[in-house]
Amino acid sequence: MTGRAERWLSEQLVHGELRIGEVVVRRNHKEKFVIHHCDSDWNTATRRSTNAAMARVFARTDSTGAYRPLKSAPNLAQDWVLVLSNVQEVRQALDLLYPAAIGMWLAHEDGKLAVVNFCATAGRQSGMYKIVGEAAPELVDEVSQRTCASGGKCLRTILWEIVPGRKPGGHPPSKFEPQIDQLTGLPRERRVLPILCAEACNFFVAACRATLKEERADTVHLRTEGTAE
């Protein structure tokens, strides 16, 4: 079955190459598909595979061997290349390198991407994350600056707002603009697929919780000190 994502990928690759985040996909002269880090020379890569599933291994750790739970972080290791036989394998590899990026972009183009503001995301949390529903917009700003910045943290384009009309603060306007390439900060070329962020992710929610907990621990600490005096 050739699905929508695979047809779209085929169309893109007819025109040449496609870049998602730090990854480039192109056809080589043998009618195979080559996927590699955009800053690496794939001819000299020492980790080479023809198995699309190996994309998960290449995406798992950065160049220092540290775990990469956030796949859109701009710290993808460079020394690898995938040489794949067909567009189905390309889709599988890209879904492992940048999970859901293609599907979300197609949904966005179809007007079917559901953007959920932070207040709704936080409001539905339960258990240990229920506290996040109490996060003030200023705290969301602070966490967003710390965890979402395209320069070093996350290459996604933020579409959500904290509450309607209130974007997370501390970012340049380009962080919210799908027509900007988050890797370069320049207007996006047609061959570049933006990685969309339609809703605060679990990493973000967890970071809000940790910040709230720290703040409250400090408050309790100060209050205790005050009582002792």
Added chain:
Amino acid sequence: MPGNRRRFISTYGFEAMKKSRALVIVAHGSTLNPDSSEPTHARAEEIRSRDIFAEVICCFWKEEPSLREVRYMVESEEVYVVPNFISEGYFTRKVIPREMELTGPLTYLGGKMWKYCAPTGSHPMMTELLLKRAAEVAPGVDPREVSLLIVGHGTSLNDNSAVAAKEQARRISQRGIYGEVLNAYMEEPPLVADWARFARHRNVIVVPFFISDGLHSYQDIPVLLGIEREPTAAASERNIFRENPYNLRGKVLYYASAIGTEPGFSDVILDQTELFDRCHAGTVFQ
């Protein structure tokens, strides 16, 4: 287990039926330990290689793709959602349905029919997998002279894992294969840390009733058992399961990897989709 595998697949004969459908395997994942999601990815790859479903996709609570975003990856109109969790509880009853917007066993959402299956850990085959894992970890040891410990997390914060582990111990005990079958938990009595005190036999086999070799089975439980003095870094490469047996506290201890790493989980996942269809045959979506 090959016999069981044939039985599950040939009895229901579902392989040819699902080629236009998607399978989504949902697991917890971890932002700290890459080993957490490994068994789920491995099972997905194995099922994908069988060419039963048009799409086989994983999603995670703590990793990507998230439970929220996986819907954009699925293209098939009929989707089986199988939680790779050890027990029914907080995640399977509350978090997964909420995040994926599933309103019941059958949900029509975004032009697709979502079929929410039972978690892997509740499958009847789990008892067989635990027995297989226990036999493999201590070859040549007479089971009648063994205390088998099925270890769960414990505490109400972690699903019904203690209840599920207890039920498995009861079922295995009924078989009369092992000298004794006990439960132990990380955070509630009987505590794993006291294993040498309550295990009656000299030979002790410990099988963690967890989905993955994450922080608990690689780091926490080895410390509680006395294999390690303190938690070390995440350790896919460490030989903790290959150095059996451990001579500790006057006993011979055999420590198995988490039950969720058992390759037979692929059949369990597939069978949960089949069981769903059998349970909900004739259900009309309103």
